[in-house]
Amino acid sequence: MSETADTVVLRTRELRKTYGSQAALVRAVDGIELDVASGETVAVMGPSGCGKSTLLHLLGGLDRPTGGEIWLAGRRVDRMSEKALARMRRDAVGFVFQAFHLMDELTAVENVELPALLDGRPPRAARRRAAGLLERVGLADRAGFLPAALSGGQRQRVAIARALANEPLVVLADEPTGNLDSAATVEVLRLFEDLHVAGQTLVIVTHDSRIAATADRMISMRDGAFIDETRLTGGTSGNLAGLAGLEG
Amino acid sequence: MGKVLLICRLAARDLRRRPAQACLLLLVIMAATATLTLGLALRGVASQPYERTRAATNGPDVVATIGTSGQQLSAQVRALLGTPGVTGHGGPYPVASAVVRAGSRTAVAVAEGRDPVPAPVDQPALTQGRWVRPGGVVIERAFADALGVSAGDRITLNGRPFSVAGIAVTAASPPYPDFCEAGCYFSVGNAPGAVTNPPSGLGLIWLTQADARALATGPLAYVLNLTLANPAGAQALATRYDNARAHTDKPVLTSWQDLRAADAFMAQDAQRILMAGSWVLGVLAVATVAVLVAGRMAERTRRVGLLKAVGGTPGLVAAVLLAENLVLALAAAGAGLGAGWLAAPLLTSPGAGLAGTPGAPSLTLPDAGLVVAVALAVALAATLVPAIRAARTSTVSALADAARAPRRRAWVTAASAWLPVPLLLGTRLAARRPRRAALGAASIAVTVTGIVAVLAYHAHAGQQSDAGSGGLPNPLLGHDQQILFVVTAVLGALAGLNAIVTAWATVLDARHSSALARALGATPQQVSAGISVAQVLPALPGAVAGIPLGIGLFAVASSDGG
Amino acid sequence: MQQEVVLALLAKEPSHGYQLRARLRQALGPLGDAMNAGQVYVTLTRLEKAGLVTSEPSPGLPDRPDRKVYELTPTGQQRVTDWLAEVGWPGPAPAEFHLKLVAAASARLADPLTIVDVQRRELFRRLRDAQRAAMDEPDGSDAGLLLEGLVLRLQADLRWLEACERHWTGRKEPR
Numbered sequence: 001m002s003e004t005a006d007t008v009v010l011r012t013r014e015l016r017k018t019y020g021s022q023a024a025l026v027r028a029v030d031g032i033e034l035d036v037a038s039g040e041t042v043a044v045m046g047p048s049g050c051g052k053s054t055l056l057h058l059l060g061g062l063d064r065p066t067g068g069e070i071w072l073a074g075r076r077v078d079r080m081s082e083k084a085l086a087r088m089r090r091d092a093v094g095f096v097f098q099a100f101h102l103m104d105e106l107t108a109v110e111n112v113e114l115p116a117l118l119d120g121r122p123p124r125a126a127r128r129r130a131a132g133l134l135e136r137v138g139l140a141d142r143a144g145f146l147p148a149a150l151s152g153g154q155r156q157r158v159a160i161a162r163a164l165a166n167e168p169l170v171v172l173a174d175e176p177t178g179n180l181d182s183a184a185t186v187e188v189l190r191l192f193e194d195l196h197v198a199g200q201t202l203v204i205v206t207h208d209s210r211i212a213a214t215a216d217r218m219i220s221m222r223d224g225a226f227i228d229e230t231r232l233t234g235g236t237s238g239n240l241a242g243l244a245g246l247e248g
Numbered sequence: 249m250g251k252v253l254l255i256c257r258l259a260a261r262d263l264r265r266r267p268a269q270a271c272l273l274l275l276v277i278m279a280a281t282a283t284l285t286l287g288l289a290l291r292g293v294a295s296q297p298y299e300r301t302r303a304a305t306n307g308p309d310v311v312a313t314i315g316t317s318g319q320q321l322s323a324q325v326r327a328l329l330g331t332p333g334v335t336g337h338g339g340p341y342p343v344a345s346a347v348v349r350a351g352s353r354t355a356v357a358v359a360e361g362r363d364p365v366p367a368p369v370d371q372p373a374l375t376q377g378r379w380v381r382p383g384g385v386v387i388e389r390a391f392a393d394a395l396g397v398s399a400g401d402r403i404t405l406n407g408r409p410f411s412v413a414g415i416a417v418t419a420a421s422p423p424y425p426d427f428c429e430a431g432c433y434f435s436v437g438n439a440p441g442a443v444t445n446p447p448s449g450l451g452l453i454w455l456t457q458a459d460a461r462a463l464a465t466g467p468l469a470y471v472l473n474l475t476l477a478n479p480a481g482a483q484a485l486a487t488r489y490d491n492a493r494a495h496t497d498k499p500v501l502t503s504w505q506d507l508r509a510a511d512a513f514m515a516q517d518a519q520r521i522l523m524a525g526s527w528v529l530g531v532l533a534v535a536t537v538a539v540l541v542a543g544r545m546a547e548r549t550r551r552v553g554l555l556k557a558v559g560g561t562p563g564l565v566a567a568v569l570l571a572e573n574l575v576l577a578l579a580a581a582g583a584g585l586g587a588g589w590l591a592a593p594l595l596t597s598p599g600a601g602l603a604g605t606p607g608a609p610s611l612t613l614p615d616a617g618l619v620v621a622v623a624l625a626v627a628l629a630a631t632l633v634p635a636i637r638a639a640r641t642s643t644v645s646a647l648a649d650a651a652r653a654p655r656r657r658a659w660v661t662a663a664s665a666w667l668p669v670p671l672l673l674g675t676r677l678a679a680r681r682p683r684r685a686a687l688g689a690a691s692i693a694v695t696v697t698g699i700v701a702v703l704a705y706h707a708h709a710g711q712q713s714d715a716g717s718g719g720l721p722n723p724l725l726g727h728d729q730q731i732l733f734v735v736t737a738v739l740g741a742l743a744g745l746n747a748i749v750t751a752w753a754t755v756l757d758a759r760h761s762s763a764l765a766r767a768l769g770a771t772p773q774q775v776s777a778g779i780s781v782a783q784v785l786p787a788l789p790g791a792v793a794g795i796p797l798g799i800g801l802f803a804v805a806s807s808d809g810g
Numbered sequence: 811m812q813q814e815v816v817l818a819l820l821a822k823e824p825s826h827g828y829q830l831r832a833r834l835r836q837a838l839g840p841l842g843d844a845m846n847a848g849q850v851y852v853t854l855t856r857l858e859k860a861g862l863v864t865s866e867p868s869p870g871l872p873d874r875p876d877r878k879v880y881e882l883t884p885t886g887q888q889r890v891t892d893w894l895a896e897v898g899w900p901g902p903a904p905a906e907f908h909l910k911l912v913a914a915a916s917a918r919l920a921d922p923l924t925i926v927d928v929q930r931r932e933l934f935r936r937l938r939d940a941q942r943a944a945m946d947e948p949d950g951s952d953a954g955l956l957l958e959g960l961v962l963r964l965q966a967d968l969r970w971l972e973a974c975e976r977h978w979t980g981r982k983e984p985r
Contacts, residue, residue, distance in 0.1 A: 117253060
């Protein structure tokens with residue numbers, strides 16, 4: 001994979017999130033320093049309870065940090081008002097959740113055009129773009145279906161299309177394949193690969209190594225802090241046949 | 249543009265998904281708005297027919313009742329006619345008292361002697377039959393209804409037989425039974441003098457002057473109708489005359505404004521009942537809607553989190569929550585306006601004494617606007633707090649689908665451990681949602697308040713009708729009771745709806761805990777009893793509080809005028 | 811190249827050497843490409859020596875291994891049948907790696923955690939490559955299935971390595 005461009009899309013400094021009071025203080029996120037370049041895919045792995053989901057929520061403006069700074073495309077996020085955060089979530093960030101979180105009473109295409117409508121786009125343009133995105137994720141024939149009529153993998157793909165609705169700077173995915181079986185996981189994997197090739201910046205939190213293997217960088221997290229970083233790009237690993245037991 | 253479309257779409261879809269709840273909300277608010285509409289419609293009822301009657305009969309601006317005769321009479325009449333501003337007159341007409349007997353009914357009436365020729369001022373308008381002739385009398389319409397006679401029947405006055413030549417209405421005095429409401433001059437075999445306690449239920453009959461004089465058992469009184477150049481000054485004139493009176497044998501002047509007020513007074517009772525009723529219903533409606541809205545909060549929270557995660561501002565989120573309920577409130581306002589408008593004619597019969605056909609009562613645009621505003625206010629009051637709270641919840645916790653977790657109350661848990669199982673379950677269930685328990689208590693309190701006020705009214709009215717009008721049915725009283733019945737019925741219906749809504753919300757909230765209790769060994773009967781207890785417990789203090797509140801409400805409502 | 815595999819490929823009908831190779835490559839996909847070309851012929855020669863196959867030169871073609879026609883003998887047939895009925899499976903966990911860690915820790919030759927990390931990194935890279943290869947295969951291809959198996963095994967190995975990391979971290983920080 002080629003080296004990524006040198007504009008930094010997402011940056012954190014000394015990011016902190018704590019809960020509770022003195023006796024029962026929980027450091028969910030403890031001094032995180034992160035730089036994500038444009039077009040890069042970063043995977044954050046760790047055991048459950050290590051704070052990776054909290055980190056993602058902070059990055060996406062869904063939660064407020066207790067300390068530290070978050071910079072998104074040059075703007076400071078941690079100090080924004082609720083309204084400005086909402087705007088940011090519309091324009092700059094696309095979120096993909098483990099539980100999909102689609103609106104049950106809207107069809108697939110209506111779900112995908114939701115962020116565009118929130119942004120004030122004219123309904124027709126929003127609908128066109130939504131239909132195009134659904135085609136991109138391979139669900140053009142399911143545009144008029146309700147989420148209840150879609151499989152888990154299809155729902156997650158709709159959610160990914162929704163995250164792309166307003167051409168976000170970065171897509172944040174929280175355990176995107178957590179609720180999916182292996183076949184659906186492959187569908188989502190393919191999508192993430194396509195997005196990566198198209199130059200989309202991705203930050204994925206996962207405990208599934210398959211998803212992590214699609215990233216350029218893989219960061220291990222434990223107890224709220226980064227403990228290790230692996231660069232996965234550059235060179236192949238060598239002989240696949242040997243792995244399959246075909247030698248000798 | 250896109251945002252408005254989004255809000256509409258979400259609201260429409262949500263309404264379609266839960267039609268039963270939408271209907272409940274609609275019915276609840278409709279009950280309050282319909283009652284309010286009735287009250288407002290009735291406000292306009294009495295004054296309009298009075299204007300019409302006045303125009304149709306060429307009603308007087310001032311009515312002078314004179315208790316002297318002979319020379320003094322002429323002098324006073326001359327003085328009155330000479331007052332500056334007086335442009336025309338009718339009379340003076342002799343007035344005698346008479347005991348009327350029609351069939352089995354007996355009443356006391358004032359008999360006014362008139363000419364067969366139409367008078368220039370105050371010529372009563374006939375609704376049946378013909379004008380007076382020798383031996384033929386014309387009876388005022390409300391009085392005729394109470395007596396149960398119509399044109400062509402035979403009655404006796406002071407023992408003499410007469411036939412009923414016709415039925416008519418007039419603007420010169422209030423209709424039966426409030427004839428003396430604007431002040432009158434009455435004598436039955438006594439020396440003439442102003443009466444301090446006229447018996448209620450005095451009727452009005454017209455006959456020829458000769459018949460009137462023949463009927464008189466004591467001295468006659470006289471009635472003089474005047475028109476003024478400036479009708480608006482009638483009240484001032486009457487007051488001046490009143491202040492200048494040194495002796496009681498000077499004329500008593502009544503202005504047309506006082507007469508109109510007396511007419512309106514009749515409808516006042518009914519209107520007061522309806523307004524008080526509307527308040528009670530309004531409060532009950534707010535409580536019911538609040539419980540309805542709170543019951544669906546858990547599901548709403550997740551949707552709120554989702555909207556915020558996708559980029560909705562807190563304002564938009566609140567708008568989505570409010571939009572549905574406001575739309576329903578508007579629909580309920582419309583339905584209530586329609587229902588009230590259709591029902592109002594059924595309740596406007598005490599215009600009987602006035603030349604008003606029981607047609608469409610007047611509903612001005614400001615009235616309609618008020619009803620709509622009230623409906624919106626009810627929906628807003630009930631939805632505002634949950635909407636604001638939802639908009640301010642952190643997005644993350646909203647997505648995690650935590651319905652607002654019930655707060656732990658250690659003392660309740662500890663105390664209820666001593667109670668038998670159903671009470672234990674019920675107490676803990678009720679303590680999980682103190683706000684809903686409070687709303688339940690308030691609803692019961694309001695309902696009991698209404699019921700107690702109604703009972704107090706009945707007791708009071710019973711006393712009143714005993715001090716009665718010689719056994720004739722008092723049309724006013726019957727009419728008021730009719731209205732009260734309607735209000736009570738609506739209150740009962742709304743209270744029923746409230747009970748259903750509260751029960752539904754309780755069961756919904758208790759699903760998880762009751763299933764858990766069953767899994768741990770409680771019997772289904774214990775669980776059902778527990779859920780019932782959870783609702784009854786808050787109702788008890790509410791019912792107790794409602795009794796003094798109801799008495800207070802009745803006192804306040806009837807204190808403006810009795 | 812497992813002998814039984816080549817035998818099984820001959821079970822359908824006698825084939826030329828190059829036909830066998832083609833069938834293998836079709837079944838293995840990109841893994842087959844990386845295979846040593848000569849492997850097949852070496853195996854065939856061994857099988858012939860063991861009496862499980864016979865070979866005949868094709869008429870009118872030079873006497874080269876890829877042009878010979880190979881055929882199963884009855885013994886070879888039997889061998890195939892037996893092989894198909896076997897239920898053996900490759901070993902569950904890399905005992906060698908495990909012993910590596912234990913030895914390093916006890917003799918203080920190296921930090922076990924470092925060994926684990928290095929291995930993890932390597933496996934991740936392999937996982938990435940296998941995954942890419944799997945996704946390049948058309949849906950439903952036989953080779954795709956093989957690659958899927960590879961990916962899942964690597965995933966399982968990575969999970970074991972995570973467990974190793976937790977275990978050896980705990981060893982390091984006695985509570």
